[in-house]
Amino acid sequence: MNLVQLKRMIAIYECGSLRKASKAIGITQPALTLSIKQLEEEFNTSLFERGPSGVRPTTMCEKLVVRARLMLAEERRIVHELTEAERHPRLAVGIHPVLVSEWLTHTLRRFIDQSPPIDLWVRDGYTTQLMDMLCAGDLDFAFCGFPADFADEAFEFEPLFRRNYAIVAQANHAIFAGKGTGGHTWAQLSAYDKIDPMETREFTDMIGRFGYSQDCKIIRVSSAALHKSLIVDGGLIGMIACESVAAELASGTLRRLEGSEIVAPTFGFVTLQGRYETRIIRQLKAVIRADAASIGAL
DSSP states (O other), X not given: OOHHHHHHHHHHHHHSSHHHHHHHHTXXXXXXXXXXXXXXXXXXXXXXXXXXXXXXXXXXXXXXXXXXXXXXXXXXXXXXXXXXXXXXXXXXXXXXXXXXXXXXXXXXXXXXXXXXXXXXXXXXXXXXXXXXXXXXXXXXXXXXXXXXXXXOTTEEEEEEEOOEEEEEEETTOXXXXXXXXXXXXXXXXXXXXXXXXXXXXXHHHHHHHTTOOTTSEEEEESOHHHHHHHXXXXXXXXXXXXXXXXXXXXXXXXXXXXXXXXXXXXXXEEEETTOOOOHHHHHHHHHHHHHHGXXXXX
């Protein structure tokens, strides 16, 4: 097995046919077929199922593609680091939008201040999106929510803390005047085309009891900051982490709807199973872990 064979396997996986893959990477179809045959013989398994409309990856192929992408990402990283003049180590971490806060800002600043020169990349995304980036080799680890009932042997999860959520609105909102729960405009934090594990059955049932439905007027945003502003400044109603609006709740600017509290899935580190961690990755995790203890670690 070599990296060239793995690149060719991924090309077939992404293109869905030998013909399209051979054109995409610029080799003949017989040469591509030979590479896959060699891989199949080495692993003593079938990687693709042939059909009239193209090829379909087997379960073994799905697993191998995850690892192959990671290996190729490491290859790109090695080349990048060796060709960079300053040769700073590169670290890429994914952050769930609801974790973007003053606390996280100070945590990252503290890490940078105490670390050697480093090329730190921070990408925000929802849990499902971050897991896709991990599988593609684009992230070293993700810091996000992870439902207790979600199981995937490809990932490791280290729990750090939970957050309480509640439906809140401005203190003078009509919903507190006993005028019913229907007809209000909602602000919803959403990843648009992705189903995020945060949106559990418990979550949807909860907001449904307070008048939320697909027939409501809804503003869906992927920005946690804009979501908060729509509630605090725009007068909309929405489910939000209580910590995010602690000051507004304490001052009376916002109020919780009684009985709307819910505990979100645990937040923590998600990494690919068996992935090697460099010293700098362990250092960043240690800083986040220590600071997380101050906001309610498990």
